[in-house]
Amino acid sequence: MALSASTYSHDRKWWKEAVIYQIYPSSFYDSNGDGVGDIPGIVEKLPYLVSLGVDCIWLSPHYASPQIDMGYDISNYQDIYPPYGTLEQTQELIDACHAYNLKIIFDLVINHTSSEHTWFKESRSSKTNPKRDWYFWKSPRGWKGGKPLAPNNWGSIFSGPAWEFDEATQQFYLHLFATEMPDLNWENAETRKAIYETSMHFWLKRGIDGFRVDVANKYSKNIAFPDAEIINPNVYEQPNSKLHYNGPRMHEYLSEIYEVLSQYRAFDGGEIMTVGELPNTPLESDVRAYVSAAKKQLGMVFHFDTVSLGLGKTPGNRTLLQPYTAKDVKRTLAKWQSFVNGTDSWTTVFLENHDEGRSISRFGNDKTEELRTRSGKLLAMVLATMTGTLFLYQGQEIGMINMPVSWNLSEYKDVWVVNILKQLVKNGANKERMDQVLNALQMVARDHARTPMQWDESPHAGFCGEKATPWMRVNDNYPKINVINESAKSDSLLNFWKRMIGLRKEYKDIFVYGTFTLVDTDDDIFAFIKEGEDGKRATTVANMSSKAVPWKPSSRLLLSNVPAGNDTDTLQSWEARIYFN
Template sequence: MSKPIWWKEANVYQIWPASYKDSNGDGVGDIPGIISTLDYVKSLGIDVIWLSPMYDSPQDDMGYDISDYENVYSKYGTLEDMEQLIKETHGRGMKLILDLVINHTSVEHAWFKESRSSKSNPKRDWYIWKPPKYDKDGNRQPPNNWGSYFSGSTWKYDELTDEYYLHLFAESQPDLNWENAETREAIYKSAVSFWLDKGIDGFRIDTAGMYSKVQSFEDAPIVFPDVEFQPCKLYHQHGPRIHEFHKELVEKIISKYDVMTVGEVGHSTRDQSLKYVSEEEKEMNMMFLFDVVEVGADPADRFRYKGYNLVDFKKAIQSQGSFIEGTSAWSTVFIENHDQPRSISRFGNDSPEFRVQSGKALALLQATLTGTEFIYQGQEIGMINLPKEWPLDEYLDINTINYVKSFKEKYGKEPNYEEKLAELKGNINLLARDNARSPVQWTSGSQAGFTSGKPWMRVNDTYKEINVESQVNDPDSLFTFWKAALKLRKEHKDVFIYGNFTILDIQNDQLFTFLKTSGDKTTYIVINFSTKPAHFTPLKEGKFNLLLSNVKEGSLDEANLGPYEARAYIVS
């Protein structure tokens, strides 16, 4: 069994501050609002809160464009509010980790303002600047054909110095130059040490594989012939110095504290993954891989959606966690976050008939997989995607807005434009980041109890049926089931948190059956991922003792599984 450590056994709850709880009626969630719900979070069985960016920011990308690492966005609160949140969280026996966003800053950060002021400024080399290219007709062009994650080129022309700066994301998010040692030292001091010294318990590290760019800055291969700018991950993911940079950060800063780190890496081979999170490498404790949350989508463009089946889903779960077996590495368990749609809409069934049942099935799945457990706000009550009827102008994420704009520019005059737009809208409704960002549904009252004012983003129409108030004291609610599942996970942590994972029916396109084993202890999990009943024939011999099921006591059919029925047994 893997060596027990507190952060391996933690249940982590992610809070997206803008949409969580508004305390002052301005329509935006805030830190005092978070403080007011800490007892609720604790009651779910949470050990660690992960707070998404609350730093000072122009909010072009919901706080991932930071203008001051050492201050708080005014609508969220103050430094004093953050200090109180740390104190109140610790007072309840929980820990608090923050988002560490150090691949890029905002254009409004003082560092970038200096960098762009002149080519001779001492901070010029703190960001990545390149001169223009010119085509045969003398027209100015970006330095290469790299495509931004938020559409268009990764390069923004700056007239003042007649050069382009690199931005893998929005134009307002220039990439920091990690090749510069002085820049790294400034990052460590301002973004890392400042908050660790205030008592936080670690970081979720944003875009943790992207800091090291291939310094040739050559053109990317043509992957999508129908667009000008191409996916460029080849030149910025797992770059030549990325492990050197992570090790330096740990050696200089992180190692001096008892904290946890989880890196957003996304996609990597087994060998690449082990370089980041093996204990002996001393880089990060664990990382997020996107095998599961991106199943059926093109990793280079989420809205080019192909679809998936249950076999694909099983293989994704297997690949995301199995790389740690026989190693000192550690993994994570999650199917929702701020960048992903709601899991019931994506992997379950969000119809009124099956919404709660499939939500419980997904909760049981998550609670029995190996790794550190991550739950996203609203997941515990079964919040679902935005309604299909909503027009595109209700979607406020910069990624969605830019994508739709580029799509209209490209296809707007084609005869089948409306047909293509309808298909895109369906994919946006299924996969857009906006789905996770609508306000948390606390009550069935006005604005779902999120705010007394006008919310920054429209509240999902489902708040009267799906809300915290109606579930916390209901023994049959999804919230109550999540509590039970997380409790079971801790009671049998040797097998559920640390155990080995074996799929028994990989090709079955209706049932997902797997074993979790540790020493001589075996658990058997079976889930019907369909709307049709399924015959239940155990695929392993032994005496089956039921640990948890999402079917009411007394109505369990030993020979059959109902739609979205899920069971966890211990086998002797």
């Protein structure tokens, strides 16, 4: 039974129809044999991206940085991390993308800087420095045993306290991420002006087509800095997201950003796009305040309901895995599809990025090669037929999966993981808790998305030269899962993704802009109807389980992820179909 949905005609925009491919620079392609991916390597692989059918690339942070958090700690917005290349090479990338009729967006990381940024160095130099107020500095709330007490009990997102004491000036500064990533004070208009000039105007003048906006709801904080509610009585530092997400001036700041961006156009005359990262905002009404076209703030945002399934539900306990089912997956996906029905809002379609485990390992089945490919195709069919802007992450198109469970923890590089393990040792965690964390990391650690791209069967998967040492270990399965192998097989996941992207563009009135209606089905089946303004309809049905389930065929079968001609009354394990009325 189909559930009713209202129809709304959405304005046509290039960024709504685009398939956007995220590139993680360090792990994409190393052109000079030093073991680190680079900008020239991306230029070299642009023909591959064109052949895939994507329209735009999103380049994760490539700016000058000490790399405490893989480039999200920026020391200079107007320069490049040397192992990645130079400013001139980055301009060559922008120009090359446009020559291939590809657009390019950059990461906009403006909640914080690196502690190595000249702004922060000036700010911490003295209490009277003109940039002192560009960051958050607070005196101790008191002293205990000769040690200063932090201004409040906030914990950082990367574990440990959110305040660091500066001996020279005898005050604390706020860092909601790593210690080396101090938060900028957006209350200061001069600070905001400098942010806009260096991180936005500078790159927009060089021709980029938009931004992915990092933690786009975090700049406005509760500047009274009250103590957070005590959730975990065993430690001093407490989760505090309600006090620094979606703050009172957040929409004011985003309106200012919109005004900056509206002064520019994309290379072919279209508007500059924005897609915001919007964590800790579960209510549709709150999200709509950010993405309603009438509000003129963000074009769309990433919602994390689906990719957060299985993570600990208690604040601060992300590494306590919780069970979830196919029913939960389809519920969360459907939530943000229905969100756009009858509104002027837009949404995103994705299951992977640089912060998440691999989608086949999490939402498909990677136990055998056949199931990996079939469930990967199922996920491709579901994503490519959904309303919204489709985002792919590097390696997703060839079915890259999580790091092997046999790997030692030393293979994990992410600062979040390193800090968690340090904190567990500091707090005297027992073996049971350590095993819980290891089990969680094997599924949801950010490192899974960061292993080098698997190009071919040569040493290091063709990511770098044979004599080089990759900055991060290549997944052991690269002799089987790589671009060359996938390209050679007509029934591969890579070639299936190419077909799905082509199909999405051919029927964009239905798949990109169509109205979504969820079909009431068995818990393991995710089925939905997409209807265009002309009344043409398509039905996607996906068996998200390892068991066969009954399904009565309807209309004309357009595509299945199992051998051609299968249109029986039974859906095989991980089988998906698309029907046209």
